[in-house]
Amino acid sequence: MKFFIDTADLSEIQEGLKLGIIDGVTTNPSLMAKLGIKGEKAINDHYAKIAEMVPGPVSAEVLSMSYEKMISEGQNLSSIASNIVVKIPMCLEGIKAIHFFKQKGVKTNCTLIFSAAQAIMAAKAGATMISPFVGRIDDSSWDGIQLIEQIAHIFSQYTWDTEILAASIRNPLHIVKCAEVGADIATCPLSAIQGLVNHPLTTIGIDKFLEDTKKFME
DSSP states (O other), rough: OOEEEEOOOHHHHHHHHTTTTTTEEEEEEHHHTTTTOHHHHHHHHHHHHHOOOOOOOOEEOOOOOSSHHHHHHHHHHHTTTEEEEEEEEHHHHHHHHHHHHHHHHHHHHEEEOOHHHHHHHHHHHHHHHHEEEEHHHTTOOOOOOHHHHHHHHHHHHHHOOOEEEESSSHHHHHHHHHHTTTSEEEEEHHHHHHHOOOOOOHHHHHHHHHHHHHHHHO
């Protein structure tokens, strides 16, 4: 399973890259706004900085809901760097735009997926990736991991090359569960990725090792 880091913070991306396990980045203007980055030029410049840092895919989101504007924005975003993936919302206009970009060889990430039916539509249209929102589904008293499993099972029956990008990951357990049921990618906050290394018995073991080492060195 690939790991993407979900952030617009360059320092977080750099810290994640030091781990040697980050395969890509997902971000959006909302995350950028939290950092004070606003306006089309500033946002595009920031996407360019991220794309230069990261060798893998960088999802950059369109803001419009009409087909024509999605195409215009998507073409602009994809021109920023060769590893930009155009993130498009799940809707009928979005499906049309995904089909257009598939024909043009532009990679897309269909976001705001909350059902297997939506996943099928996006895959049929030619989305490079789909983003089911695990955490948000859990918040609605449904099972986000079960949806990932269902989509993975459906996709395994066909020759679609659409990757399942599990989004809205809240914690390390979400990552493990997504890996168990066949997600191709998990996009996560840096804290969730770092949390994968934690285990109380490991902490106890390290403390014991340091204690014994100190005695040996005395």
